[in-house]
Amino acid sequence: MGEKKYTEEHEWVQLSGDIATVGITNHAQESLGDIVFVDLPTLGKEVKAKEELCVIESVKAASDIYSPLDGEVSEINDNLSKDASIVNQDAENEGWIFKIKLSNLEQYNTLMSLDQYLEFLDK
Amino acid sequence: MTEEALQNIYLKDFHKKNDAKFVPFAGYDMPINYKQGIINEHIHVRNHTGVFDVSHMGQILIPFNEENISALESYIPLNIKKIISNKCHYSFILNSTAGIVDDIMLSKFKFENNEFIYIVYNSSRKQILNKIFNATISNFKIFEDRCLIAIQGPESFSSISSILNLPASMNFLNIQILQYDDSNLFISRSGYTGEDGFEISISNNKAEKLISDILNINKVMLCGLGCRDSLRVEAGLSLYGNEINEDINPVQAGLSWALDKNRLQDNNLNGSEILSQELSSISSVKKIGLSPINKIMLRNQMTIHNNNKEEIGFITSGCYSPILKKSIGIGYINKLSNISEKKYVNVRDKYEEIKLEKIPFVKKNYKKGD
Incomplete structure (x- = not known):
């Protein structure tokens, strides 16, 4: 697996072959507070980068989760439908939300590195 | 909405030290939750004792005299003249078409040998209510120098009876004046969570000592406005701006x-x-x-x-x-x-x-x- 990349929507993306695993960053889960439901995307759904794909409901508010890249939803994290608080406990590992089979691998390089993301957070 | 500078509650630094997360609420920068998070705080209040700083709320003390009573009775649907002393009444400030300008807690008690009406009202309605009070009543005191601390949960009584001399006869909606560290507390058995509990009005300069004393008691958790809201919804209690406003009257609102x-x-x-x-x-x-x-x-x-x-x-x-x-x-x-x-x-x-x-x-x- 490659290094994690990040989006301005506070998602992390990790590539393995042509499959990208996507979740929200630790910073995002902290600012959302207690997460109670994750409305997971439909398997097989075709998406474009920056399209709304699913919704995370925290005690405070609903937040849209965007697809970071073009492709097709190939897997979803069913554990989250039983216990959405996994995203609070371990946002950047066990709390992954969906996987996308990428249709355009080169797009991956347009995402931010960890350093770039940390700089983005400081702004 | 216009961006106005947020006001601070007196104990803001104390909440910062306790890792509060702040959000703008009704013109104030208020703690929404602390480290444990809204859900844990909520469950703690239902099982033990939670402490809330609700000093953003309005508090006013009004001399109990004929002119003031007559003015208050023109917009509050209570028989204030004959009101029982030392008891809180949930009521409203009504506009000319019976719309709810605010919901309030009103009580009457003797303080320093004089009788007063004491009203606690919503922070979001302070400007409008203070205008009404200014135009209709006299010699009142709006407390900017007192905090309001709520203690809520089934263990509230036992929690705070170790630091306050609570009369055993003090039931739901009773209000008393008690002494604490040489200052007068207005303490009512009331709250906004559906649980047993107390709301304590205390001088600003004694508030940090009181809240720290309470937090030193076993199984007492500092709680923010986030869980106060989910607790009041579970208890079916109304909130100005949500269930009630100037376009709805108390009958329509089920009150x-x-x-x-x-x-x-x-x-x-x-x-x-x-x-x-x-x-x-x-x-x-x-x-x-x-x-x-x-x-x-x-x-x-x-x-x-x-x-x-x-x-x-x-x-x-x-x-x-x-x-x-x-x-x-x-x-x-x-x-x-x-x-x-x-x-x-x-x-x-x-x-x-x-x-x-x-x-x-x-x-x-x-x-x-x-």
């Missing part, structure tokens, strides 16, 4: 129990005729409790629909209930809509089925007398 019915014959009371009519006819709206069938969240302002997807109402408060482990909501529907028909809410343009629930969603746990 007619709080009206002194004799006052409705009194032309001196704002909107008395409208309230009498409303009580004797079928109200146009009905307050309901609801919950979704699927795992979705109900939120304020979502619309409620019938089987034909026609809009029949809206949600005034939606939240996650940590006790019922699902989303719950309070809303209004047209009185004439068919209660047994399936109902839906519009969630991001999808119609999600809901079912009606009894309000309150959890049993109230007040310490009532005989």
Whole structure:
């Protein structure tokens, strides 16, 4: 697996072959507070980068989760439908939300590195 | 909305030191939760004791005299003249059409040998209410120099009886003046969570000592406004700006129990005729409790629909209930809509089925007398 990349929507993306695993960053889960439901995307759904794909409901508010890249939803994290608080406990590992089979691998390089993301957070 | 500078509550630095997360609320920078998070704080209040700083609320002390009573009775639907001392009354400030300008807690007690009316009111309504008070009553004192600390939960009495000399006779809605560290506390057995508890008005300079003393007691947790809101929704309590506002009267809001019915014959009371009519006819709206069938969240302002997807109402408060482990909501529907028909809410343009629930969603746990 490659290094994690990040989006301005506070998602992390990790590539393995042509499959990208996507979740929200630790910073995002902290600012959302207690997460109670994750409305997971439909398997097989075709998406474009920056399209709304699913919704995370925290005690405070609903937040849209965007697809970071073009492709097709190939897997979803069913554990989250039983216990959405996994995203609070371990946002950047066990709390992954969906996987996308990428249709355009080169797009991956347009995402931010960890350093770039940390700089983005400081702004 | 216009961006106005946020006001700070007196103990803001204390909350910062306790790792509070702050959000703007009713013009104040307020703690929404602390480290444990909203859900843990909520569950703690239902099982043990939680402490809230609600010093953003308005507090006013009004001399109990004929002129002031007559003015207050022109917009508060209580018989203030004959009100029982040392008891809190839930009531309203009404506008000329019986719309709710604010909901209030009103009591009468003797303080430094004089009788006073003491009113606690919403922070979001301070400007409007202070204007009304300025125009109608005299010699009153609006407390900017007192904090308001709420202690809530089934263990509240035992928690604070180790630091305060609470009379055993003090039941739900009783209010007393007690001494603490050479200062006067106004302490009422009341709150906004559906649990037993107390609200304590205390001089600013003694407030940090009091709240620290309380937090040193076993199983007491500092709690923010986040769980205060989900606790009050579970308890089915109304909030200004959500369930109530100037366009809805207490009967429509399902709060007619709080009206002194004799006052409705009194032309001196704002909107008395409208309230009498409303009580004797079928109200146009009905307050309901609801919950979704699927795992979705109900939120304020979502619309409620019938089987034909026609809009029949809206949600005034939606939240996650940590006790019922699902989303719950309070809303209004047209009185004439068919209660047994399936109902839906519009969630991001999808119609999600809901079912009606009894309000309150959890049993109230007040310490009532005989």
